[in-house]
Amino acid sequence: MRRVKRILFRVLLIFAIVTVAGGLWMREEIMRLWAVNTLFDEDYIVANFSNMDAAFLTVPVPRGSGAASTLPTGTPAELPAEVAGWIEERAVTSLLVIQDGEIRHESYHLGTDPSDRRISWSVAKSFLSALLGTLVDDGTIPELGAPVTDYVPSLAGTAYDGATILDVLQMSSGVTFDEDYLDYNSDINRMGREIALGGTLDGFTQALNETFAPPGEAWQYVSIDTHVIGMVIRGATGRDVPSLLSERIIAPLGMDSTPYYLTDGEGVAFVLGGLNMTTRDYARLGLMYLQNGQFNGQQIVSEDWVAASTVASARTAPGAIGYGYQWWIPVGAEPGQFMARGIYGQYIYVDQVNGVVIATTGADRRFRDAGVNEENVRMFRLIAESL
Template structure:
């Protein structure tokens, strides 16, 4: 009898300890589940719209002087040409699992629509659109003297990178995705470096430590290979150079003066470091306001927020390995600037891009900004040529509204 009672108490104690452990680890378990199911067809939309449910965050507050966007609504072109065939615009938007699309001509909204439960006050995961925001902050920090020059090595500001593949690499080479660091960015490969990093994020481990594990593959400044961790390194440089967290610096230097109208947030690790390479969550209109800032050469109402020469340099391929088209010194057919993509065959347009269908497109000579957010679970199916189709759509929209 006593033996049975004793075992009952032990069993109860084990249950209590187990319940306490699960409660203690619950945030980690939620985060792991979120990462594992992030791109599942039945969960991807909710995940992209509610990343704050599973990750620690830092909040950006709306500007006290928001940039006014004036509705002047019109229809999209009904069709666009791709590879000699006409594609139905609305069918493509549905097929690519669009969540939001907005088109500005200067500060006028020509088109705005939401799908799949997204609305004008929803924040949407940026993925690599965040890289273009960080580029702007680097330009501001250089202009204000917090960073001496982009010719300096990243290790001057992030000495913890000494001995890694980033040791001695210029800030400029990191900005241009030419750090020379070896990295597999294939989201469809479970063992790729980017998916290893995703597991680092899921486990709550420090983002910055991952950068110290990477080693050199190419001579810096000679080969264009997209390495998302390059942008995390830029975040490390910026935080150490300015003495401010990325969220605080972004709030002060862009969010407030550029007139962002809604709350936004960065995902962080448990040290409070922001996911610089892709952790912004922003409304569709505020993504467009950022595009508008670049369209207007970094100015708002006469106030120079991002240096105009920085914007020019950011969208200029100034070395052979950065040129668009078939390029033996690049892994991509798009060219690259300072965290901005330069499409092949472009006039003057340039883009921020994020995986699973996120775009900020700026077409200066036509005064057009296009922002598209998506939750496309078929993004990794290369046979569907999503990027090429999007490029054809964006050029058709830009041309349509300029006629």
């Protein structure tokens, strides 16, 4: 009997040790999963969006050794009276308005400040488009009509087999991907949990095997298309996106601080929505596009790429918002009016007609309500036209 008790005690002791050790080993993964599941909770969302590096794997995007580029302050603008109510209603955390290269308005809300590096969400897509443009400009990727499998052979036999670079650039891959952020089991949320638990974005992408239309025939916003652009860039250059983005976009723009990407378990950047930087640094990309690819006297992205990227070339529905190369074109926009847009209220609005760039960050948990995007665009136009 004593021998049985000793054996039982040893089994329980070993089980306890394994359980504790396993718990310690999985602690980071469990914390990241908890962060994903509470990321958008009302009590945490503002702080979370300023501190994504506290909960997720990240990689820096070096800002370079140069001084920050100058953003001079102009005469403070008197914004339309309804802007104040819009800021409160839409949980805006920062609003930066630049006209003719000068800051006309800069304000921070809900406890944020100018040093906060806010999560971009899909605004990151427009940064990746700029990077791709530099590779097209220099001939590294000479043909947008090339199949993505030319640069990413591992996508052969997947849902992306047959899609071209242009197809994924315009969100016209035809790949089935559920983008419903409110559905726990949607593809976009499963992908988030994959990142939290140290999984791989490449593996997640390669596992997709369903399509709803042939490549190039229908437009549907599918965020994973942007990850494929990142895979193409890595395949074409043999380099990682953060170092390339640093070299070709971030350093020339003279950022205030060092941006960073969220990454998966292999250190691959979450290029479809994982950039984090200050509001002023978001505005710098807008200024470069306002100036047709120039910044501080340097042509960073060609004028041709800026023009091609920011016209409504994708097959969006008639009368609906337009889409270019990872840039949005609002309904009723004049030539030279376009924007980068991310969930929960992240925008870079560029208005070449009025010489205005507006960068906003937010924590708007009702961003999917009917008419919210249209109201935000109306507010941007109201501000631009009031200056």
